[in-house]
Amino acid sequence: MKITLKLFATFRNGRFKVAEQELPEGTDVRQVVLGLGLTEEEIGIVMLNGRHGELDSTLSHGDTLSLFPLVGGG
Amino acid sequence: MDKIFRVNMTDLTTKIEEVPAAWAGLGGRGLTSTIVAAEVPPTCHALSADNKLVFAPGLLTGTPAANSGRLSAGAKSPLTGGIKESNAGGTAAQMLAKLGIKALIIEGAPKTGAWYNLAVGVNGVTISEEKELLGLGNFAVIDAVEARLGKKTGVLTIGPAGELKMTAANISVKDPDSKIRSHGRGGLGAVMGSKQIKFISIDGEGAPGVKIADPEKFKGAAKVFAKALLDHPVSGEGLPTYGTNVLVNILNEAGGLPTKNFTVGQFEGHDKISGETMHDTIAARGGKVKHGCHAGCIIQCSQVYNDKDGKYVTSGFEYETIWGLGADCCIDNLDDIARADNLMDDIGIDSIETAVMFGVAMEAGILNWGDSKEMLRLLTEEIAKGTALGRVLGGGAGSVGRTYGVTRVPVVKNQGIPAYDPRSVKGIGITYATSTMGADHTSGYTIATNILNVGGYVDPLKKDGQVELSRNLQIATAAVDSTGMCIFVAFPALDIPECLPALIDMINARFGIALTGDDVTNLGKHILKLERDFNQKAGLTSVHDRLPDFFKTEPVAPHNAVWDFTDAEIDEFWNF
Ligand code: SF4
Numbered sequence: 001m002k003i004t005l006k007l008f009a010t011f012r013n014g015r016f017k018v019a020e021q022e023l024p025e026g027t028d029v030r031q032v033v034l035g036l037g038l039t040e041e042e043i044g045i046v047m048l049n050g051r052h053g054e055l056d057s058t059l060s061h062g063d064t065l066s067l068f069p070l071v072g073g074g
Numbered sequence: 075m076d077k078i079f080r081v082n083m084t085d086l087t088t089k090i091e092e093v094p095a096a097w098a099g100l101g102g103r104g105l106t107s108t109i110v111a112a113e114v115p116p117t118c119h120a121l122s123a124d125n126k127l128v129f130a131p132g133l134l135t136g137t138p139a140a141n142s143g144r145l146s147a148g149a150k151s152p153l154t155g156g157i158k159e160s161n162a163g164g165t166a167a168q169m170l171a172k173l174g175i176k177a178l179i180i181e182g183a184p185k186t187g188a189w190y191n192l193a194v195g196v197n198g199v200t201i202s203e204e205k206e207l208l209g210l211g212n213f214a215v216i217d218a219v220e221a222r223l224g225k226k227t228g229v230l231t232i233g234p235a236g237e238l239k240m241t242a243a244n245i246s247v248k249d250p251d252s253k254i255r256s257h258g259r260g261g262l263g264a265v266m267g268s269k270q271i272k273f274i275s276i277d278g279e280g281a282p283g284v285k286i287a288d289p290e291k292f293k294g295a296a297k298v299f300a301k302a303l304l305d306h307p308v309s310g311e312g313l314p315t316y317g318t319n320v321l322v323n324i325l326n327e328a329g330g331l332p333t334k335n336f337t338v339g340q341f342e343g344h345d346k347i348s349g350e351t352m353h354d355t356i357a358a359r360g361g362k363v364k365h366g367c368h369a370g371c372i373i374q375c376s377q378v379y380n381d382k383d384g385k386y387v388t389s390g391f392e393y394e395t396i397w398g399l400g401a402d403c404c405i406d407n408l409d410d411i412a413r414a415d416n417l418m419d420d421i422g423i424d425s426i427e428t429a430v431m432f433g434v435a436m437e438a439g440i441l442n443w444g445d446s447k448e449m450l451r452l453l454t455e456e457i458a459k460g461t462a463l464g465r466v467l468g469g470g471a472g473s474v475g476r477t478y479g480v481t482r483v484p485v486v487k488n489q490g491i492p493a494y495d496p497r498s499v500k501g502i503g504i505t506y507a508t509s510t511m512g513a514d515h516t517s518g519y520t521i522a523t524n525i526l527n528v529g530g531y532v533d534p535l536k537k538d539g540q541v542e543l544s545r546n547l548q549i550a551t552a553a554v555d556s557t558g559m560c561i562f563v564a565f566p567a568l569d570i571p572e573c574l575p576a577l578i579d580m581i582n583a584r585f586g587i588a589l590t591g592d593d594v595t596n597l598g599k600h601i602l603k604l605e606r607d608f609n610q611k612a613g614l615t616s617v618h619d620r621l622p623d624f625f626k627t628e629p630v631a632p633h634n635a636v637w638d639f640t641d642a643e644i645d646e647f648w649n650f
Contacts, residue, residue, distance in 0.1 A: 008323050009316055009350060017345075044307065045527055050329045050632055052531065066327045070527070071312030071320045 001025055001061035005032065008068045023059065030055040032065060044070030076176040081192060081199050083269045084123055084182030088199040093176050101133035103159040104556035104601050105177055106148025110157055111604050116611035120152035121239055121268040123183035129170065132558015136171025136284035139580050140300040141560040143168045143368035145247065151260035153241040153470060154487040154512040156609040158260035161555060163367025164247030169228040172281040180269055189270045195277040204272045209234060211420035212246040212254055219275050220252065228276030233422025236263030238460045240468030242427040243267065246419065253389050255367045258424040259514060260489065287586030295579035302573035303372055306566035308528060313375040313562060314364040318393035320349035328525055329632045330498040330534065333401040334443065335433035336484045339495050339630045343406025347396050352408060360384045373562050379412045388416040397493040398429020403436055403444065410446035417453045423468060430471040430490030438478035482624050487512035487614060497625055497635040499524050499534040504544035507619045508647040510605035516561055518548035522568060529568030535635055541646050553598035557581065599650060616645050
């Protein structure tokens with residue numbers, strides 16, 4: 001399956017802003033996070049198709065996954 | 075001992091008074107709101123001699139406590155018609171606190187057309203007629219006052235917008251770099267203009283400083299507090315690196331970034347105006363990525379933004395401004411937005427109200443969507459010059475909506491709704507609706523919990539838990555706004571258990587008292603109720619605790635969310 005993976009803030013350093021990813025069926029968010037060389041603790045916000053997701057959320061074909069470190073405040 | 079400095083602009087006299095016992099335990103917002111509620115007739119015209127402009131440093135301002143240098147300004151607001159407290163950084167708060175000034179109260183209004191300046195010093199306030207600096211922008215006023223009175227002088231000033239008594243006018247505060255921070259919201263610059271005061275200078279010479287009752291205990295608590303600020307990922311790393319503008323991309327992903335005057339929740343040009351892009355641009359042009367609005371700020375969410383040639387354009391360049399002129403006006407040119415930010419500082423007009431106003435002005439057809447050049451022209455040629463059109467624009471979003479017959483006008487209590495769509499981030503909608511200040515995100519920042527996973531998580535798209543979340547945050551914020559603390563200390567306070575007790579310990583050590591957590595919560599509740607009581611007497615009732623109709627009838631993409639709280643559900647807020 002294909003998903004769109006978007007990275008924000010410091011997660012972009014040495015990586016990318018947005019990329020299409022080919023993943024095996026049943027992949028969850030945690031596997032994507034670890035695959036990027038990030039740790040669970042570093043993840044501030046997971047967004048799956050514009051809604052808050054969990055590390056355990058299972059991905060489906062066509063999903064957009066956005067990962068943010070803990071940042072922000074206005 | 076701390077004193078109250080009182081200035082009467084009707085008979086041009088000044089007084090130094092003892093602090094009444096009832097005010098002794100108050101500072102910042104708690105004190106400005108108490109004084110306004112006690113001394114200003116709620117039904118008075120906000121620009122009349124009956125209104126009073128009150129400045130008060132917070133309970134911890136002037137101490138070595140991190141991030142404690144914020145100044146509260148209060149009055150009846152000419153924009154909302156209700157009570158107003160607006161707080162800002164800059165150098166003034168710490169100078170006033172060290173001079174032992176608990177509050178500066180400015181009352182009355184001159185009987186002639188003459189304008190004045192106030193000079194505040196250790197021996198009191200001097201009123202002098204001012205001619206030379208009238209009509210000047212805030213940057214020129216600060217330069218001139220420094221040339222007259224010395225580089226260290228503190229300055230509170232109004233620009234042309236305040237002189238013209240525009241209801242979006244703000245009060246500028248000199249920052250440590252002789253640039254500007256603002257008491258932005260609610261038109262307090264117009265109140266200062268109605269008193270015919272162009273600027274207030276502060277001379278710190280001979281200031282006795284702030285006495286701490288138990289220095290050892292204070293030191294210990296201050297250390298724990300500072301550590302919590304630096305340890306939390308938001309205040310310790312996120313804010314200093316990307317500033318508040320990191321929110322552009324987050325809100326865009328969440329579908330809560332109000333775009334094209336609140337018709338959509340995502341903006342195509344988001345990346346060009348994002349915190350990430352801004353960070354790289356600032357770094358490449360030799361600006362400053364992090365910067366504090368006052369000495370003692372260790373979070374440093376501010377920054378200095380330079381142009382292509384490395385020349386200063388603006389600082390304190392906030393998410394709300396960038397969102398408003400950017401997404402809400404469909405402008406994706408960050409350099410033009412930065413220039414507009416600088417112009418708004420100079421003219422002395424609130425950058426949130428003005429940004430929301432431009433979205434309404436575009437809807438009204440006064441200028442085209444995305445036309446940043448015309449926006450800059452309207453700022454310099456119409457608003458700054460006080461033309462008839464400029465005065466309509468300078469009255470804010472509500473003023474333009476009324477004048478041009480626009481129905482999609484994002485305001486509550488006539489104050490512009492900032493940077494988070496209340497349909498897709500419902501907690502903040504409760505804050506906008508119920509805040510005593512009019513639409514104000516800072517008064518109960520549910521974004522922390524709705525979007526940023528700070529202090530837990532409450533789903534932004536559902537109604538459950540939002541009223542309680544907003545209530546708890548508004549109560550806590552009213553208390554924090556009384557300490558002189560920057561509201562961003564709330565991020566560590568929500569997540570790190572030692573943070574809030576350390577803050578209370580610092581207050582206790584400063585005054586030699588023994589407040590508990592409950593006392594602080596009760597103070598927050600008391601302030602909100604006092605402010606609401608003033609508003610009700612001024613004619614703002616629960617009927618005004620409502621969002622504009624279009625939020626109920628126009629679903630916002632991408633979630634197609636609508637504002638679906640009943641009136642009774644909103645009114646539950648006040649059940650405490
Ligand atoms: S964190 Fe930002 S707003 Fe708060 S005190 Fe520091 S510079 Fe000012």
